[in-house]
Amino acid sequence: MCCLAGFDASDRLHRRTPPLPKPKLYERIFPMVVTASSIRERLIRHALRPRNPTKTLPRRPKDPPPSSSILHHIAAGDLRASITVLRATPSPFPASVYSRLLHLCASCRALVAARCVESHIISSSFPSPPSTFLLNRAIETYALCGSISDARELFDEMPHRTGGTWNAMISAYASAGCPSDAIALFVRMNVSGIRPKDVTFASVLRSCSSLLALTLARQVHGLILKFGFCVNVILGTSLVDVYGKCQIMDEAHKQFDEIPDPNPVSWNVIVRRYLDFGQGEKALCMFLRMIHVGVIPLNFTVSSALVACSDSSWLSVGCQIHGIVVKNGYETDYIVENSIMELYAKCGCIEDARWIFNCSVSRDVVSWTSMVSGYASCGRLNEAEKLFYEMPERNVVSWNALLAGYVQSFNWEKAFEFFHEMQRETTEIDFITLGLMLNSCAGLLDSEKGKQIHGFAYRHLLFPDIFFSNALLDMYTKCGNLKSADLWFLQIGSRRDKVSWNSLLAGYARHGRSEEAFDIFNEMLKETTPNEFTFSMMLAASANIFMLEHGKQIHACLIRNGFNIDVIIRGALVDMYCKCRLLDYAVRVFEKESSRDVVLWNSAILGFAYNGRGAYSIELFEAMQRDRIRPDNITFIGLLLACISEGSVSLGCKYFYMMSDEYGVIPRVEHYECMIELLGKHGSMVELEELIRRMPFEPTIPMWSRIYDSCSKHVYRRLREVNGKLISNPESSPQLCEDGNVV
Numbered sequence: 001m002c003c004l005a006g007f008d009a010s011d012r013l014h015r016r017t018p019p020l021p022k023p024k025l026y027e028r029i030f031p032m033v034v035t036a037s038s039i040r041e042r043l044i045r046h047a048l049r050p051r052n053p054t055k056t057l058p059r060r061p062k063d064p065p066p067s068s069s070i071l072h073h074i075a076a077g078d079l080r081a082s083i084t085v086l087r088a089t090p091s092p093f094p095a096s097v098y099s100r101l102l103h104l105c106a107s108c109r110a111l112v113a114a115r116c117v118e119s120h121i122i123s124s125s126f127p128s129p130p131s132t133f134l135l136n137r138a139i140e141t142y143a144l145c146g147s148i149s150d151a152r153e154l155f156d157e158m159p160h161r162t163g164g165t166w167n168a169m170i171s172a173y174a175s176a177g178c179p180s181d182a183i184a185l186f187v188r189m190n191v192s193g194i195r196p197k198d199v200t201f202a203s204v205l206r207s208c209s210s211l212l213a214l215t216l217a218r219q220v221h222g223l224i225l226k227f228g229f230c231v232n233v234i235l236g237t238s239l240v241d242v243y244g245k246c247q248i249m250d251e252a253h254k255q256f257d258e259i260p261d262p263n264p265v266s267w268n269v270i271v272r273r274y275l276d277f278g279q280g281e282k283a284l285c286m287f288l289r290m291i292h293v294g295v296i297p298l299n300f301t302v303s304s305a306l307v308a309c310s311d312s313s314w315l316s317v318g319c320q321i322h323g324i325v326v327k328n329g330y331e332t333d334y335i336v337e338n339s340i341m342e343l344y345a346k347c348g349c350i351e352d353a354r355w356i357f358n359c360s361v362s363r364d365v366v367s368w369t370s371m372v373s374g375y376a377s378c379g380r381l382n383e384a385e386k387l388f389y390e391m392p393e394r395n396v397v398s399w400n401a402l403l404a405g406y407v408q409s410f411n412w413e414k415a416f417e418f419f420h421e422m423q424r425e426t427t428e429i430d431f432i433t434l435g436l437m438l439n440s441c442a443g444l445l446d447s448e449k450g451k452q453i454h455g456f457a458y459r460h461l462l463f464p465d466i467f468f469s470n471a472l473l474d475m476y477t478k479c480g481n482l483k484s485a486d487l488w489f490l491q492i493g494s495r496r497d498k499v500s501w502n503s504l505l506a507g508y509a510r511h512g513r514s515e516e517a518f519d520i521f522n523e524m525l526k527e528t529t530p531n532e533f534t535f536s537m538m539l540a541a542s543a544n545i546f547m548l549e550h551g552k553q554i555h556a557c558l559i560r561n562g563f564n565i566d567v568i569i570r571g572a573l574v575d576m577y578c579k580c581r582l583l584d585y586a587v588r589v590f591e592k593e594s595s596r597d598v599v600l601w602n603s604a605i606l607g608f609a610y611n612g613r614g615a616y617s618i619e620l621f622e623a624m625q626r627d628r629i630r631p632d633n634i635t636f637i638g639l640l641l642a643c644i645s646e647g648s649v650s651l652g653c654k655y656f657y658m659m660s661d662e663y664g665v666i667p668r669v670e671h672y673e674c675m676i677e678l679l680g681k682h683g684s685m686v687e688l689e690e691l692i693r694r695m696p697f698e699p700t701i702p703m704w705s706r707i708y709d710s711c712s713k714h715v716y717r718r719l720r721e722v723n724g725k726l727i728s729n730p731e732s733s734p735q736l737c738e739d740g741n742v743v
Contacts, residue, residue: 067093074100083113092124095134102137106144114141118154132160136168143172163194171203179207183216198229205238214246233259237266244273249282268301280308284317291324299333306339315347338366345374365391369398376405396428403436412440416449431462435471447479466492470499477507498528505537514541518550532569539572548580571600578607598629605638614642618651633665640674644681652678653687669700676703680710 066089073081074097082101086093098121105114118138122130135158142151155161155169166189173182186204189196196204201224208217221239229235236259243252256262256270267290274283287305290297297305302325309318322340330336337360344353357363357371368391375384381402388394388402399422406415419437422429434457441450454472462468469492476485489496489504501524508517521538524530535554542551555573558565565573570589577586590596590604601624609617621639624631636659643652656675659665672695679688688710692699699707710716 066091067097070097070101074104077104079104079108079110079113083116086116086120090124092121095131098131098134099137102134102141106141109145111142111145111147111150114138114145115150117141129159132158132162132165136162136164139165139168139172143168143175146176148172148176148178161194163197163200166192166194167197167200167203170200174203174206177210179210182207183211183213195227196223198232198235201229202234202238205235205242209238209242209245212246214243214248217242217246230258233261233263233266237262237269240266241269241273244269244277247277249274249277249279262295264295264298264301267295268298268304271301271304275304275308280312283308284314287321296328297324299330299335302330303335303339306336306343310339310343310346313347315343315349318343318347332362334362334364334366337362338370341367341370342374345370346377348378350374350378350380365393365395365398368392369395369401372398373401373404376402377408379405379409381405381409381411394426396426396430396433399426399428400430400432400436403433407436407439407443410443412443415440429460429462431457431465431468434462435468438468438471438475442475442478445479447476447481447484450475450479451484464495466495466497466500469495470497470503473500474503474507477503477510480511482507482511482513496527498531498534501528502531502533502537505534505541509537509541509544512544514545514547517541518547532563532566535563536568536572539569539576543572543576543579546580548576548582551576551580567595567597567600570596571603574600574603574607578603578611581611583608583611583613596627596629598632598635601629602632602634602638605635605642609638609641609645612645614644614646614648617642618646618648631663631665633659633668633671636665637670637674640671640678644674644678647682649678649682649684649687669697672699673703673706676706676710680706680713683710683714685710685714685716 066085070082070085070089070093073079073085082104086101098117101117102114105111105117118135121134121138125131135154139151139154142148142154151169151172155165158165166185170182170185170189173179173185182203186196186200189200201220204220205217208214208220217239224230224232224235224239236255239255240252240259243249243255252270252273256266259266267286271283271286271290274280274286284305287297287301287308290301302321305321306318309315309321318340322343325331325336325340337356341353341356344350344356353371353374357367360367368387372384372388372391375381375387384402384405388398391398403415403418403422406412406418415437419433422433434453437453438450441447441453450472457468457472469488473485473488473492476482476488485504485507489500492500501520505517505520505524508514508520517538518541521530521534524534535558538554539551542548542554551573557563558569563569570592573589574586577583577589586604586607590600601620605617605620605624608614608620617638621631621635624635636655639655640652643649643655652675656667656671659667659671672691675691676688676699679685679691688707692707
């Protein structure tokens with residue numbers, strides 16, 4: 001220690017301190033071993049350490065206040081830490097902290113955490129009443145967390161309610177899919193004298209649209225005008241939506257025009273409502289008007305416009321919308337992209353749709369399904385099958401797309417094979433699948449298989465769906481099983497709609513039970529309003545049993561109630577008046593408007609030919625050619641009947657050969673029967689013999705009967721039939737007597 005007695009700290013300025021010796025191995029391994037050298041080295045380090053007499057030990061930092069801590073956790077999105085701080089702090093937090101914490105609970109759908117926040121708000125404010133503003137936010141949070149019962153319990157227990165409280169609860173019911181409760185609470189709010197706000201009216205209108213409560217919506221509309229909210233764009237859009245869903249499109253359009261500055265959501269609603277109402281042309285007009293005024297459409301609006309083009313096969317307009325899509329940068333949006341593919345596929349441009357599909361970078365199950373559906377709807381089932389089995393994943397819509405292709409192409413046996421494969425591969429079978437299978441059963445006229453599908457639906461609880469119920473009813477009626485159809489119609493009960501009634505009516509009319517069809521029609525009038533299809537079926541029933549007065553009453557009902565007398569109704573009217581021999585009425589109905597299709601032309605040509613007005617039928621055919629309407633096999637049956645009634649053999653032969661030479665219509669049995677009657681009735685026996693020789697099939701028994709009758713009438717002995725073969729040599733053939741018997 002003597003070596004340290006004369007050490008002075010100032011010596012550091014004149015000489016360098018020698019390096020410390022390196023510790024030995026055992027000292028590095030056991031640093032706590034005390035030796036003389038270790039003590040010396042520690043003293044030297046202490047002597048060389050700079051002196052700072054003013055330095056004090058650091059103080060322990062104070063904990064941050066609870067408000068700062070919980071705000072830090074909320075900003076980080078840490079709900080668990082926020083609730084921990086909340087529970088550890090008995091004192092109240094500022095209202096802004098509670099509001100932000102409730103918002104975090106709602107975004108995380110954390111119901112338990114929301115209950116903790118509500119409890120802290122109430123307990124920390126005791127004995128003072130809790131903040132009504134915060135309790136309103138708690139009601140909204142409970143609704144967003146999916147617990148409408150907690151929201152209603154808090155609403156009922158609140159000692160003081162404001163207009164915001166009522167608004168929060170009504171909005172919660174509307175958002176939770178409880179429209180009846182929302183409307184009932186709105187009625188209580190009005191009785192309590194609380195004045196609703198625009199947010200309240202928006203929630204109530206949304207509930208009215210869910211319930212299709214048109215009368216109540218009109219009353220709410222009156223309150224909106226009374227309280228001066230008529231220029232509100234949100235309420236204006238809500239009114240457009242509710243009137244559109246209630247299918248009052250004139251009123252919906254009127255309300256849209258009254259919106260001073262409609263936003264893209266307003267345009268989207270009016271376009272969508274027109275599309276849902278089946279007026280695709282008006283939907284496109286509104287979309288193009290939207291583009292004209294410079295409003296950038298939403299992707300949903302563009303998709304609706306493309307769907308309208310797809311449903312109506314307006315390819316040229318769809319291509320223009322495709323250009324708008326590219327211009328506005330929507331080509332990468334998967335919703336718009338799938339709509340474009342569907343447009344090209346439905347319009348027959350399947351190669352263009354496939355090109356878009358191949359260029360897509362975000363192909364999902366919807367894209368694959370759209371292409372499968374496109375190939376299937378075009379009848380290209382091989383490509384549809386190949387693409388279907390290449391899909392990385394499938395859902396029930398994918399299976400239904402290919403199944404619908406088989407059904408639409410009348411490949412019903414293949415549809416059943418595919419359905420069995422679907423049962424093996426997936427359990428996702430819905431009512432659309434079963435509806436398609438019922439269509440296959442109806443096509444095969446196999447009610448037994450239909451009953452099996454019925455049992456499958458019953459076991460899997462799919463029968464309550466009205467779509468499936470109507471498909472099952474249609475299957476039974478088409479298969480002629482009217483007893484089962486009646487029983488199932490009664491089981492549908494209150495769920496039946498116009499489609500249900502029309503299916504039952506069509507079944508009875510189709511199977512010659514027109515009197516019972518009129519009884520069903522009278523019962524239908526007590527429950528629902530008939531539509532154009534209903535009246536067309538009743539006109540057909542009137543024509544089948546020649547009930548002219550009933551047909552006239554139906555015609556008057558159509559006019560009196562302002563129904564759209566389209567080309568189908570006009571065809572049924574012409575057919576009914578012709579069968580009831582009231583030809584003047586038939587002519588007036590036929591000539592009333594210029595738009596006619598081949599079915600309407602056929603009704604008129606056949607009707608006048610059956611009534612011995614063949615000359616007028618021939619004139620109608622010439623007018624039909626001038627209108628460039630392509631005739632079909634039914635048209636030529638009417639023309640041949642007209643030639644029979646007028647005795648125009650040469651003209652009949654002209655029409656017979658024109659049928660296949662110019663229009664590609666293959667003659668059927670009915671055409672040959674008409675030609676045999678035409679030639680035999682008017683004595684053209686040589687031409688008749690030549691026609692029989694060229695027939696691609698053996699004459700039927702009714703044909704031979706007409707031939708023998710003609711031979712007897714015109715004493716023509718060249719036509720004989722021995723052992724089913726035609727013999728033309730009169731010397732080697734048995735002769736026919738005048739009574740037609742073989743001698």
